[in-house]
Amino acid sequence: MKPTDISDPEYFHKVVDCQYACPAHTPVPEYIRLIAEGKYTEAYMINWDSNVFPGILGRTCDRPCEPACRRGRIDEEPVAICRLKRVAADNRGDVEPLxxxxxxxxxxxxxxxxxxxxxxxxxxxxxxxxxxxxxxxxxxxxxxxxxxxxxxxxxxxxxxxxxxxxxxxxxxxxxxxxxxxxxxxxxxxxxxxxxxxxxxxxRGRELKIPGREEGDANIHIGINWLGSVAFEHTSKIGKTVIVLGGGNTAMDCCRTARRLGGEDVKVIVRSPYQTMKASPWEKEDAQHEDIPIIDNHVPKSFVVENGRLKGVTFEKVEAKYDEARKRSLVPTGEPEVFYPADDVLVAIGQExxxxxxxxxxxxxxxxxxxxxxxxxxxxxxxxxxxxxxxxxxxxxxxxxxxxxxxxxxxxxxxxxHKKNLLTERLHPMVNLVSQKMGIHEWAYDSEIDEYDRLVVPQAPKTKTLVNRKQEVELGFDPLAGYEEAKRCLNCDVQTVFNAPKCIECDACVDICPTACITFTANEEEPELRQHTKVPALNLTQDLYVSETLPQTKRIMVKDEDVCLHCGLCAERCPTAAWDMQAFWYNVTKAGEVKFGPTMIGNMVQITRNGNGATP
Amino acid sequence: MTYVRSTFRHPALPKNDLGYTVDYYEGSLSTLCAGCGHDSINAAIVEACWELNIEPHKVAKLSGIGCSSKSPAYFLSNSHGFNSVHGRMPSVATGANLANRDLIYFGVSGDGDTASIGMGQFVHVVRRNLNMVYLVMNNGCYGLTKGQDSATADAGSKSKAGSVNLFEAIDLASLAIELGATFVGQSFSGDKEQLIPLLKAAMKHKGFAMLNVISPCVTFNNNPGSTKSYDYVREHVEITGTMDFAPMMKEITASYEAGSINDLTMHDGSIIRLHKLAKDWDPFDPNSAMNAIHHAKRKGEILTGLLYMDQDSIELHEMLKTNEKPLNLLSKFQLCPGSETLAKINAGLR
Known part of the structure; x- marks a missing residue:
């Protein structure tokens, strides 16, 4: 393999799994460290600069960062990134002057x-x-x-x-x-x-099956119905409610229905439970509110008697996958099932x-x-x-x-400003700063805290189900926020390797808790992946390959997959060939950043140039 | 501040036949200098024991005093250990071994602990062919007291302060062969590919197995002019041959290019496959081994790999015809048969 080009900002960016997975590339570990330090205002501002709605997203984000979190590959549960964002928002000081x-x-x-x-x-x-x-x-x-x-x-x-x-x-x-x-x-x-x-x-997607028009009075399009509830045009629903669909809108519909008088609310979905589009935590929250999720049921017709909706019939299916992993829902051949309903909410997609x-x-x-x-x-x-x-x-x-x-x-x-939209677009702002302060001292908290993910407390159902506006999640308090923040592995503090300095003493190989580092003869990537200390089988994670080493002409190869960023490789390195360097990646935005974080912990203020300057 | 190593491990760590992942064989976090060769040897020991499916409670680690002798704290935390007096590890090992022959005795010593203060004990444990591994972490200096030349420092080697050593080095490998050691190897801490099979073979050897491992002192003896620095050793290593170790009943899969290949069978049926590289060297002939060492030395090279092995080794218990059971498995009556038996013995001597 060719030596890794770490001057390409995208290489280390990819190592920061959460930030890389975030569509807005919010510098997650940076603000999590600020939360651990109790600097909620600064943590809020880092978020605000990047994702504009920290308080909103800290409650409602789809959090693509969390499935990506490296901690999830090591410790099963990722860091509760989304709810930490809320900690910053809930505890922030006066942010407007910033x-x-x-x-x-x-x-x-x-x-x-x-x-x-x-x-x-x-x-x-x-x-x-x-x-x-x-x-x-x-x-x-x-x-x-x-x-x-x-x-x-x-x-x-x-x-x-x-x-x-x-x-x-x-x-x-x-x-x-x-x-x-x-x-x-x-x-x-x-x-x-x-x-x-x-x-x-x-536009909410329609469900064109028999009985749709006859039952129209009690069949509602999910997003329209939610809007009508939000704007207080609707305040009631029948006692027995079926929600059709398996996405997050379906989850919002069923939980809203529970609060508007729905006593027997069910979600009925075509696909298997595991492959539903809704986020796992939203499914859990719905189930916690006594809403069963019935999977593998395809709606066939609305049953309307005497002009009034009685319920929905379903065909039972099972998911079958062909060789190309393409899914089809195949009827099981069992008789159709009828579920009664006073109202049906259709949440099967938007257009x-x-x-x-x-x-x-x-x-x-x-x-x-x-x-x-x-x-x-x-x-x-x-x-x-x-x-x-x-x-x-x-x-x-x-x-x-x-x-x-x-x-x-x-x-x-x-x-x-009559500039070319592609060629004159600025690159993201990046920075790489050594964190070394002494033999065993780093400017970041390198110790790995090994406890499990904390659970966000919720208000009791006796309160939430009777008041549509009562927030269910209560958020972490500052102490829980501190503890959860400490679970972050600081993946933005990069292991930077300088091959000419290496004397190949193996100290880094021996100390690495997660067997990331291997010194071996250079090969092509597929072979190299087999010859790392533990085979590097997670192809979504890169191999960091050094130049040829001075003494044995081998190479250092690091599998980024489960690196804890604990800094022990650098601490045990006698020649400082390894160093831990904080990586800052800020997506290009309109205008010019006046102040950015210069070093971990010293992030003060981000303001944007206010005089019409162009990038 | 990090004096803590996370207990998180790679989730896909393989398990050995006993169901253990390699971390079960680890020790506590090393306090040796960053980059110390000893740490690398410790990691090789961990790896070798894991690969050999050794139950950690079947190992006793023994050491004297020195940086090297701190090492047993940094591997096999689940094994027995005895950190003895400076240079006195051989007598503790002898006592322990005679009391319980069922354990693997793993002695770790340094060049000071062996070639200076412990020389008297060392030569005697060699000639008794005690069934143990005797590993010398040889860095050519007294690292624990700021790097003075030790008795294995080569003549002409320059210290960190710039002074040149005037005295001839004691060559532990040839000394051991001379005294009748039945397994002698030499290696380098920076070459785990060689060291791990060598360690495995040494542990499987019945009798005294001496491994002299060059282990650079990164703090006091890794300077230009030193003959025990990382770069010097790498430039001057000459290997007797590459080897692969296969436990009993397992097929050796490593394939070597054409050349002289010897399969050496150990007493328990495991096999060392040796691919001989050095000319005029016969691993079963002590004279040939001595010659090879001296020949390399004259050229300024350091000969590494397996140097000598006696496949018909008779270890101390066999020589003394001791009881086959460890003392802790004998009954009180067997251990102390009473005054009547004593009287009979005494009578027999009259």
Whole structure:
């Protein structure tokens, strides 16, 4: 294998599993360390800079970081990253003075944002401090988008949502609420330099089976029903409720139904329990509220008698996989099953819909009626129109919408300064700083705490099920937050190897608790993976290969897979060929970072250049 | 501050035939200098015992005084151990061995502990062919007292402070062969591929197995001009041959290029497959082994690998015709048959 090029920022970025898995690439270990130090405000600001909605995401994020967490490969349970974010948000001090302070010097350019969800709000936050005049349009009476209408208040209190939305609106955003934009052409005819479309995937998928129309009064589309509950148009549901679907919307529907009078609420889903789209913790929370999840049942018809819905019949299936691991649901041949229901909530997916975008304005749609959008710049085929969030590539989640928003903002800023959106896009900001302070001293807490993941306390069901707005999860208190934070392995403190210094004494090989390091003859990657101390079979994790070593002409090869980042290799290295170096990776955003973390623990303030400077 | 090693291990660590992963054979966290050769030897011992499926409670670790003699704390925490007086490990080993012949006796000593203060004990334990492994972690200096030249420092070797050693080194390997050791090997801490099979063979050998392992003192004797530094040893190693050790009844799978291959059968049926590299060397002939060592030395090389082995070794218990059972398995009556028996013995001597 060729020696690993550690000057490529993506190499070490990939080692920080959580950050790499996060669509917005939030520097997770950095803020977790700040939480352990009790620096909640700083931890909040690191999050705010990266993901804009720490309090919201600390409660509702899909947390792709957690399945990726290295701790999960060593200790079964990953660090509770998401709930630690909430610890930072819950305990933060006064953060507003640390945010960009308006009024900002106008740069004379206007940008329109359609839809006031997380994607648009991110664009607004990134561009407003640069002097843009931002006009935000939404049909609802306030900002938040799907975070407002789709996420039930028992998971996300309105106060938390409003606070973080208002941080952005307070940057001097021109809001046009209760304003449905019915024509993109009209918007483009105005004097906007750019238009960003962040209108989400607003249409709930229909279930066209017999009885759908006859039973319509008691059959509701999940996302519409959730919105109607959120806006207090709906406050009741029947006693027996069936929720069709297996995603997180289905989980929100069934739990909301429990709070609106549903006593016998069931989730019935086509696929097997294990492969349901809902996050495992959301399934657990639903089951905890006495909601059974019945899997492998395909709805066949709504049963309506005398104009009133009686229930749903289902066909039982089982999942079969062909050679290409492609799944099909095959009927088992058992008789159909009937489940009674007063109301049915259909939560089987969402679709994009752009009835308000004219098809003759130079903006191309593909055969699935989705706009053609560039994956890097988020520009559509109309140079002034950008897409982000669910509107860009279909339903995802809040954190993905934020990631899109940042990149769209970069593009809009480049466009407005007549620069090339691809070639003049700046690289992410990276830094690598040694943590060595003494023979056995590091600037980070290198000791590995070995206790299990802590459980987040919940309010009792007697309270939560009677009040739709009572938050279920109570969050970690600061002490629990401290303990959970200590479980983090500091994967951003990198093991950096300097081959010319190595005397091949084997000290690192012998001390490494998890057998990551091997000195061996160089080979091609497949062979090398077999010849590491423990075969390196996790192909998603890279091998760190050194240059040829001075004495024996072998190479050092490190399997990154289960490295604890405990620093013992560097501590036992007599020549400092190994060093532990903190890696900082900050995604390119519009504007310029004025202050960033210089060293672990010294992160003070992140503000963005407020005078309209371009990247 | 890290004086703590996590107990987390690689989740895919393989298990040996006893069902243990290698960490069951580890010791406590080493307090030796970072980069010490001894740590590397300790890791090789751990690996060898794991691979040989040795039950840790069947091993007794013995040592004297010195950096080397601290080592038994850093491997096989689940084994017996006795850290004795400076240079007196052989007599403790002899006593323990005579009391219980069922254990594997693993003696760890250093160049000071063996070639200076312990020389008297060393030569006698060799000539008695006590069934044990006697491992010398040889760094050519007194590392625990700031690196003064030891009796194995080569003449002409330069110390860290710059002084040149005037005296001839004691060659422990040839001395051991001379005194009738039945298994003698030499190795280097930085070459586990050689050291691990050598350790395994030494543990399986019936009789006195001496391993002289060059183990650089990274703090006091790893300087230019030293003949026991990492780079010097690597440049001047000459190997007798490569070897592979296979426990009893297992097929040897390693394949070697054409050349002289010897299969040496140990007393328990396990096999050492030796691929001979050195010319004019016969591992079963003590004279040939001595010659090979001296020949290499004249060229300024360090001969490593298996040097000599007596396949017909008769160990101390066999010579003395002692009881086959360890003393702790004998009944009180067997151990102390009473005054009547004593009277009979006395009568027999009249």
């Amino acid at each position: 945010m960009p302070q308006g009024p900002f010097k106008p740069n004379g350019k206007k940008v329109a944002l359609i839809g006031a969800g997380p994607a648009s709000l991110t664009v607004a936050r990134d561009l407003a401090p640069l002097g843009y005049e931002i006009h935000l349009f939404d049909e609802q009476f306030k900002g938040g988008g799907f975070m407002l209408s789709q996420i039930p208040a028992f998971r996300l209190p309105e106060r938390v949502l409003d606070e973080e939305v208002n941080y952005i609106l307070d940057l001097g955003i021109h809001t046009h609420f209760k304003h449905y934009v019915s024509s993109l052409k009209d918007v483009l005819e105005q004097d906007y330099e750019a238009v960003f479309v962040g209108t989400g995937a607003p 994009n819909a752009f009835p308000w975008i004219e098809r003759n304005i130079g903006l191309d749609f593909d055969k699935w009626e989705m706009p053609v959008v560039d994956k890097t710049t988020f520009q559509s085929t109309h140079p002034k129109v950008f897409f982000g969030g669910d509107a860009a590539f279909g339903p995802e989640n809040v954190i993905t919408a934020v990631a899109h928003g940042h990149q769209a903002a970069v593009s809009i800023d480049l466009l407005c």
